[in-house]
Amino acid sequence: MPKLLGTIIRNLFSKPATVNYPFEASPLVEGTRGSISFNMDRCDQCQDCERVCPSAAIKVYPDDKKIEWDQFKCIYCHLCVETCMHKAITALDHVQSPDYKKSVTVFES
Numbered sequence: 001m002p003k004l005l006g007t008i009i010r011n012l013f014s015k016p017a018t019v020n021y022p023f024e025a026s027p028l029v030e031g032t033r034g035s036i037s038f039n040m041d042r043c044d045q046c047q048d049c050e051r052v053c054p055s056a057a058i059k060v061y062p063d064d065k066k067i068e069w070d071q072f073k074c075i076y077c078h079l080c081v082e083t084c085m086h087k088a089i090t091a092l093d094h095v096q097s098p099d100y101k102k103s104v105t106v107f108e109s
Protein backbone atom coordinates (compact mmCIF):
# COMPACT_ATOMS: atom_id res chain seq x y z
CA MET A 1 0.00 0.00 0.00
CA PRO A 2 2.72 2.57 0.80
CA LYS A 3 4.35 1.71 -2.53
CA LEU A 4 1.04 2.32 -4.32
CA LEU A 5 0.60 5.65 -2.55
CA GLY A 6 4.06 6.71 -3.65
CA THR A 7 3.23 5.87 -7.25
CA ILE A 8 -0.04 7.82 -7.07
CA ILE A 9 1.63 10.91 -5.62
CA ARG A 10 4.48 10.73 -8.13
CA ASN A 11 2.01 10.50 -11.04
CA LEU A 12 -0.09 13.37 -9.68
CA PHE A 13 2.87 15.75 -9.84
CA SER A 14 4.71 14.45 -12.91
CA LYS A 15 4.23 15.57 -16.52
CA PRO A 16 1.84 13.49 -18.66
CA ALA A 17 3.54 10.78 -20.73
CA THR A 18 1.47 11.62 -23.82
CA VAL A 19 1.03 14.76 -25.92
CA ASN A 20 -2.19 16.75 -25.61
CA TYR A 21 -2.99 16.36 -29.34
CA PRO A 22 -4.47 18.24 -31.24
CA PHE A 23 -3.82 21.19 -28.92
CA GLU A 24 -0.12 20.38 -28.82
CA ALA A 25 2.02 19.23 -31.76
CA SER A 26 3.72 15.86 -31.46
CA PRO A 27 7.52 16.07 -31.45
CA LEU A 28 9.07 14.88 -34.71
CA VAL A 29 10.80 11.53 -34.69
CA GLU A 30 14.31 11.80 -36.10
CA GLY A 31 14.45 10.61 -39.70
CA THR A 32 10.77 11.30 -40.42
CA ARG A 33 10.14 11.61 -44.16
CA GLY A 34 7.64 14.33 -44.89
CA SER A 35 6.22 16.30 -47.77
CA ILE A 36 8.24 17.44 -50.74
CA SER A 37 8.57 20.78 -52.46
CA PHE A 38 9.77 21.53 -56.00
CA ASN A 39 12.10 24.41 -56.80
CA MET A 40 11.11 25.20 -60.38
CA ASP A 41 14.10 27.50 -60.89
CA ARG A 42 16.35 24.44 -60.63
CA CYS A 43 14.09 21.99 -62.48
CA ASP A 44 14.94 21.21 -66.13
CA GLN A 45 11.77 19.15 -66.74
CA CYS A 46 13.75 15.91 -67.24
CA GLN A 47 10.87 13.86 -65.77
CA ASP A 48 13.21 11.53 -63.84
CA CYS A 49 11.15 12.09 -60.68
CA GLU A 50 7.99 11.08 -62.51
CA ARG A 51 9.65 7.92 -63.84
CA VAL A 52 10.94 6.71 -60.45
CA CYS A 53 7.89 7.54 -58.35
CA PRO A 54 6.44 4.17 -57.30
CA SER A 55 2.98 5.59 -56.68
CA ALA A 56 2.64 7.82 -59.76
CA ALA A 57 2.23 10.88 -57.55
CA ILE A 58 4.25 13.19 -59.83
CA LYS A 59 3.23 14.46 -63.25
CA VAL A 60 5.68 16.67 -65.12
CA TYR A 61 4.45 18.90 -67.95
CA PRO A 62 7.67 19.96 -69.77
CA ASP A 63 5.90 22.23 -72.27
CA ASP A 64 4.17 24.19 -69.51
CA LYS A 65 7.15 24.03 -67.11
CA LYS A 66 4.74 22.68 -64.54
CA ILE A 67 4.76 19.81 -62.04
CA GLU A 68 1.76 18.38 -60.26
CA TRP A 69 2.30 16.49 -57.02
CA ASP A 70 -0.53 14.37 -55.63
CA GLN A 71 -0.17 14.33 -51.87
CA PHE A 72 -2.82 11.64 -51.58
CA LYS A 73 -0.87 9.21 -53.76
CA CYS A 74 2.56 10.03 -52.31
CA ILE A 75 3.95 7.43 -49.91
CA TYR A 76 6.78 9.74 -48.73
CA CYS A 77 9.55 7.41 -49.87
CA HIS A 78 11.70 10.38 -51.05
CA LEU A 79 12.99 8.38 -54.02
CA CYS A 80 12.31 11.45 -56.16
CA VAL A 81 14.44 13.61 -53.84
CA GLU A 82 17.37 11.18 -54.17
CA THR A 83 16.93 10.89 -57.94
CA CYS A 84 16.72 14.55 -58.95
CA MET A 85 20.19 15.46 -60.26
CA HIS A 86 19.45 19.16 -60.05
CA LYS A 87 18.49 19.10 -56.37
CA ALA A 88 15.18 20.65 -57.35
CA ILE A 89 13.16 18.66 -54.81
CA THR A 90 13.36 19.52 -51.15
CA ALA A 91 12.42 17.01 -48.48
CA LEU A 92 10.38 18.59 -45.72
CA ASP A 93 9.98 17.22 -42.22
CA HIS A 94 6.20 17.52 -41.97
CA VAL A 95 3.40 15.69 -43.76
CA GLN A 96 0.40 17.29 -45.43
CA SER A 97 -2.62 17.93 -43.24
CA PRO A 98 -5.63 15.68 -43.70
CA ASP A 99 -8.24 17.10 -46.06
CA TYR A 100 -11.82 16.38 -47.12
CA LYS A 101 -11.11 17.01 -50.79
CA LYS A 102 -8.40 15.26 -52.79
CA SER A 103 -6.32 17.79 -54.65
CA VAL A 104 -2.90 18.09 -56.25
CA THR A 105 -0.29 20.73 -55.54
CA VAL A 106 0.93 22.58 -58.62
CA PHE A 107 4.46 23.94 -58.97
CA GLU A 108 5.13 26.33 -61.86
CA SER A 109 8.08 28.43 -62.96
Ligand code: SF4
Binds near residue numbers: 046087089
Ligand atom coordinates in the same frame (compact mmCIF):
# COMPACT_ATOMS: atom_id res chain seq x y z
S1 SF4 B 1 13.87 15.06 -61.53
FE1 SF4 B 1 14.26 17.14 -60.78
S2 SF4 B 1 14.86 18.29 -62.61
FE2 SF4 B 1 13.88 16.41 -63.32
S3 SF4 B 1 11.70 16.97 -63.62
FE3 SF4 B 1 11.90 16.15 -61.54
S4 SF4 B 1 12.23 17.96 -60.25
FE4 SF4 B 1 12.65 18.57 -62.37
Ligand code: SF4
Binds near residue numbers: 079
Ligand atom coordinates in the same frame (compact mmCIF):
# COMPACT_ATOMS: atom_id res chain seq x y z
S1 SF4 C 1 8.22 10.83 -52.10
FE1 SF4 C 1 8.08 8.85 -53.21
S2 SF4 C 1 5.90 8.56 -53.55
FE2 SF4 C 1 6.17 10.70 -53.00
S3 SF4 C 1 6.33 11.77 -54.92
FE3 SF4 C 1 8.43 11.27 -54.29
S4 SF4 C 1 8.88 9.29 -55.25
FE4 SF4 C 1 6.67 9.60 -55.35
